[in-house]
Amino acid sequence: MTSSRRSAEKPATIYDVAREAGVSHQTVSRFLLGYQGIRPATRRKVEEALETLDYRTNITARNLRNGRTGMVSLAIPSLNQPYFAELAQSVIHAAREVGLTVFVETMENDKERELAVLSGTRGNLVDGVLFAPTAMSVDDLSRLKIGFPIVLLGDRIFDSGFDHVAMANSEGARAAVEHLIGLGRRRIAVVGVEPPRNLGAAHLRFTGYRDALDAAGIEFDERLALGGGGWIKDDGVHAIERLIASGTPFDAVFGFNDALALGALRGLLRAGLRVPDDVAVVGFDDTQDALYSTPTLTSVAPGREEIARIAVGLMDRRLKGQSSAGGPQEFQADFHLVARESSLG
Amino acid sequence: MTSSRRSAEKPATIYDVAREAGVSHQTVSRFLLGYQGIRPATRRKVEEALETLDYRTNITARNLRNGRTGMVSLAIPSLNQPYFAELAQSVIHAAREVGLTVFVETMENDKERELAVLSGTRGNLVDGVLFAPTAMSVDDLSRLKIGFPIVLLGDRIFDSGFDHVAMANSEGARAAVEHLIGLGRRRIAVVGVEPPRNLGAAHLRFTGYRDALDAAGIEFDERLALGGGGWIKDDGVHAIERLIASGTPFDAVFGFNDALALGALRGLLRAGLRVPDDVAVVGFDDTQDALYSTPTLTSVAPGREEIARIAVGLMDRRLKGQSSAGGPQEFQADFHLVARESSLG
DNA sequence: CCGGGGTTCGTTATCGATAAAATCGACGCT
DNA sequence: AGCGTCGATTTTATCGATAACGAACCCCGG
Numbered sequence: 001m002t003s004s005r006r007s008a009e010k011p012a013t014i015y016d017v018a019r020e021a022g023v024s025h026q027t028v029s030r031f032l033l034g035y036q037g038i039r040p041a042t043r044r045k046v047e048e049a050l051e052t053l054d055y056r057t058n059i060t061a062r063n064l065r066n067g068r069t070g071m072v073s074l075a076i077p078s079l080n081q082p083y084f085a086e087l088a089q090s091v092i093h094a095a096r097e098v099g100l101t102v103f104v105e106t107m108e109n110d111k112e113r114e115l116a117v118l119s120g121t122r123g124n125l126v127d128g129v130l131f132a133p134t135a136m137s138v139d140d141l142s143r144l145k146i147g148f149p150i151v152l153l154g155d156r157i158f159d160s161g162f163d164h165v166a167m168a169n170s171e172g173a174r175a176a177v178e179h180l181i182g183l184g185r186r187r188i189a190v191v192g193v194e195p196p197r198n199l200g201a202a203h204l205r206f207t208g209y210r211d212a213l214d215a216a217g218i219e220f221d222e223r224l225a226l227g228g229g230g231w232i233k234d235d236g237v238h239a240i241e242r243l244i245a246s247g248t249p250f251d252a253v254f255g256f257n258d259a260l261a262l263g264a265l266r267g268l269l270r271a272g273l274r275v276p277d278d279v280a281v282v283g284f285d286d287t288q289d290a291l292y293s294t295p296t297l298t299s300v301a302p303g304r305e306e307i308a309r310i311a312v313g314l315m316d317r318r319l320k321g322q323s324s325a326g327g328p329q330e331f332q333a334d335f336h337l338v339a340r341e342s343s344l345g
Numbered sequence: 346m347t348s349s350r351r352s353a354e355k356p357a358t359i360y361d362v363a364r365e366a367g368v369s370h371q372t373v374s375r376f377l378l379g380y381q382g383i384r385p386a387t388r389r390k391v392e393e394a395l396e397t398l399d400y401r402t403n404i405t406a407r408n409l410r411n412g413r414t415g416m417v418s419l420a421i422p423s424l425n426q427p428y429f430a431e432l433a434q435s436v437i438h439a440a441r442e443v444g445l446t447v448f449v450e451t452m453e454n455d456k457e458r459e460l461a462v463l464s465g466t467r468g469n470l471v472d473g474v475l476f477a478p479t480a481m482s483v484d485d486l487s488r489l490k491i492g493f494p495i496v497l498l499g500d501r502i503f504d505s506g507f508d509h510v511a512m513a514n515s516e517g518a519r520a521a522v523e524h525l526i527g528l529g530r531r532r533i534a535v536v537g538v539e540p541p542r543n544l545g546a547a548h549l550r551f552t553g554y555r556d557a558l559d560a561a562g563i564e565f566d567e568r569l570a571l572g573g574g575g576w577i578k579d580d581g582v583h584a585i586e587r588l589i590a591s592g593t594p595f596d597a598v599f600g601f602n603d604a605l606a607l608g609a610l611r612g613l614l615r616a617g618l619r620v621p622d623d624v625a626v627v628g629f630d631d632t633q634d635a636l637y638s639t640p641t642l643t644s645v646a647p648g649r650e651e652i653a654r655i656a657v658g659l660m661d662r663r664l665k666g667q668s669s670a671g672g673p674q675e676f677q678a679d680f681h682l683v684a685r686e687s688s689l690g
Numbered sequence: 691c692c693g694g695g696g697t698t699c700g701t702t703a704t705c706g707a708t709a710a711a712a713t714c715g716a717c718g719c720t
Numbered sequence: 721a722g723c724g725t726c727g728a729t730t731t732t733a734t735c736g737a738t739a740a741c742g743a744a745c746c747c748c749g750g
Contacts, residue, residue: 368729368730369729369730369731370730371729371730371731372728372729372730375728375729382727382728382729383728383729384727384728384729387728387729406735408735409735409736409737410734410735411735412735469736
C-alpha cells in the first residue's frame with residue numbers, strides 16, 4: 001500500500017492501480033470488467049487501490065482497443081431550429097436508454113458540411129451517423145462509399161440503400177390541408193415551397209398539399225405557392241407580406257414547418273388580418289412554439305419521440321449485429337394533427 | 346504498389362499505407378503531420394498510397410497518444426429550452442473557430458447528472474467542460490476536486506475558483522424593470538422566483554427587480570412575486586393564472602426568461618387582458634421566440650454570441666497554457682434591452 | 691503419491707497513432 | 721582515404737486499455 005501519486009496530477013491508470021494493490025494490471029482490468037474468477041482477498045485489495053487512487057477508466061484507450069466508441073453522431077442542420085433542437089433532445093434520451101452517447105453535429109444546410117460528415121473525416125470517433133441532410137441530393141448520397149452504419153432521418157427517400165425513419169411528410173401535409181378544406185377554406189396558400197432538387201421534405205409536403213386539393217376538386221393556384229427563402233420565421237413573414245401585397249385573395253395558410261407558419265401568423269396579424277377568422281393557419285412539426293403562440297398554432301405532430309426511438313433502435317441493431325443485419329429498413333412514424341386556435345378560433 | 350485491401354473492409358492504417366508505399370509507417374506519419382524533411386520522390390509515393398487506400402486517420406488512436414481530444418463538453422440543462430439550444434449553437438460555432446469540437450451534454454436540471462459531468466466519468470473524452478448548472482449549489486461545486494479546466498456559464502458566482510462568463514443578470518433585470526417603470530407601470534409582477542438555494546440566475550434577476558423598485562421608491566408587494574415551478578412556458582401560464590385568480594391588481598409582468606414571459610403573455614391574452622394596454626410584459630434571454638410572438642416580446646438580450654465566444658476563448662487558453670494560466674477569470678457580457686410590442690404597443 | 695482438471699492470476703500481444711532514438715548514406719573537408 | 725556532419729528514414733518505445741495464452745496452485749481420484 002504505497003499511497004503515492006499526488007491528487008490533481010496525471011490520472012491513475014490500471015497499472016498504477018495494479019502496483020498499489022500488488023497485483024497485475026490484468027487483474028485490475030478483470031475486476032473492472034466484472035469477471036467472476038477473482039478471490040475475495042484480491043478483490044478487496046483492488047477495490048481499495050481503486051478508491052485510493054481515484055481511478056477513472058480512460059475511455060479513449062478503451063475505445064481504441066475495442067474499435068468502437070459507443071457514440072453516434074446526430075447530424076442536423078442547426079440547433080437554432082426548434083424542431084431539430086427538440087429532435088436532438090429526444091434522440092439523446094432514446095440513445096441513453098440503449099447505452100449510446102450522442103454527438104450532435106450541425107451542418108447549417110451546407111452541402112459541403114453534409115458531405116464532410118459522411119466522408120468519415122471524424123472517422124472512428126463515432127460508430128455511426130443519424131443523418132438529417134437538407135442540402136445534398138439523393139444522387140450525392142448514393143455516390144458515396146460509406147464505411148459505417150447510417151440512419152436517415154426525416155424525409156421519405158426510397159431506395160437510398162440506407163435505413164430510414166421518415167416522417168409522414170406527404171400524408172401529414174395532406175391531413176393539414178384537408179383539415180383546412182373541411183373548415184370551408186378554398187384559397188389555401190402554402191409557404192416553404194422549394195424546387196424539387198433536394199432530399200425533399202419540401203417536395204413531399206407540397207405533394208400532400210396538391211393531393212388534398214385534387215381530392216377536394218380545388219384547382220391549384222400557382223400564386224398561392226410561396227417559396228424562395230429558407231424555413232425560418234423570417235421567411236414566413238416575408239412570404240406572407242408578399243402575398244398580401246400581391247392582392248391575391250386567400251383564406252388559409254399552410255406552412256411547411258411551424259417556424260414558417262408562425263412567421264406567417266405574425267405577418268398576418270401585423271397586417272391587421274384576423275386569425276383564424278380571416279385566415280386560418282396550420283403548421284408542421286408541432287414544436288413547443290406552436291403551443292404558446294397567440295393564437296395557438298394548429299400543427300402536424302410528426303411523432304418526434306417515435307422517430308428518435310426508432311432511429312436509435314435501428315442504429316443500435318446495426319451496431320450490434322455483425323456486418324449488415326439484413327437490407328435497409330424503412331419506417332414511417334405515425335403523425336397526428338393537433339388542431340388549435342389558429343384554425344379553430 | 347501492391348494494391349491490396351478490399352474497399353469497404355477495415356479502414357487502412359498508416360502501416361497499410363506504409364506497406365503500399367514501400368516506406369516505414371513513421372515516414373507516413375511525418376508526411377501526414379506536415380514535416381519538411383521528406384524527399385519529393387518519397388512524398389509522391391506516400392501521397393499515392395494514401396489515395397489508393399483512401400486513408401483516414403484514426404482519431405481515437407491519435408487522441409490516446411496525444412493525451413488530448415480537442416473536444417470540450419458543453420453541459421446544459423436541456424436542448425428543449427430555446428435559450429440553451431441557441432447558446433449551444435453559438436458555442437459550437439465559436440469553438441469551431443478555434444479548432445475545438447463541442448460535445449453537448451444535457452443534464453435535465455438533475456443534480457446527480459450535473460455532478461456526474463464533473464466527476465470525470467466521461468474522463469479523457471473531453472479536455473474541458475463548459476458548465477451551465479442549474480440544480481447544484483455553490484457548495485457542491487467547491488467541494489469537488491476537478492482535474493480538468495472548467496468554465497462556468499451564465500450566472501454570477503463569485504469566488505467559485507473557476508473561470509466564469511456571466512450574464513448581466515441583475516443589471517439586465519433591473520433595466521427590464523426600469524423600462525416598465527419608465528412606462529408608468531407600478532404594479533409589476535415577477536415570474537420565476539426561486540428560493541435562493543441554487544447557483545442563482547433566479548436570485549440575481551430578483552435582486553435586479555428589487556433594485557429597480559427601490560430606486561423608484563416603489564414598495565415591494567410579495568403577492569406579485571410568483572414562483573414555485575420551473576422556467577418553462579407552462580410555468581408562466583400557471584403563474585399568471587394564479588395571479589389573476591388571486592385578484593391582486595397588476596399592470597406589468599417581468600418574466601425571468603422568455604419562456605416564462607411568453608407563457609404569461611399567453612395566459613393574459615387568454616384571460617382577455619390586453620397587452621400592453623392592460624399589462625406590459627418583458628422577458629429575458631431574447632430568444633427567437635420573442636421576435637415572433639404576437640405581440641412581439643420585449644426582452645433582455647444577454648449577449649449570447651459574446652458569452653459563447655468568451656467562454657470558448659477562456660477554455661482555449663486554459664487548454665493551451667500549461668497547467669494553470671493564472672487565477673480564475675471573471676467576465677460579464679454586455680446586455681441590452683430590446684423593446685418590442687409587448688411593452689410599447 | 692502422481693497426474694488430470696479447474697481456478698486464479700500473470701505475461702505478452704494488440705489497437706493505431708506520435709515521439710524519441712538509432713541507422714544509413716551522401717557529402718565535404720583536411 | 722578517413723572522418724565528422726547533416727539529412728532522410730527506419731527502428732523502437734509509448735499512450736492505457738482489453739484479449740489470448742500460459743503458469744502456478746489447488747483439489748481429488750486412482
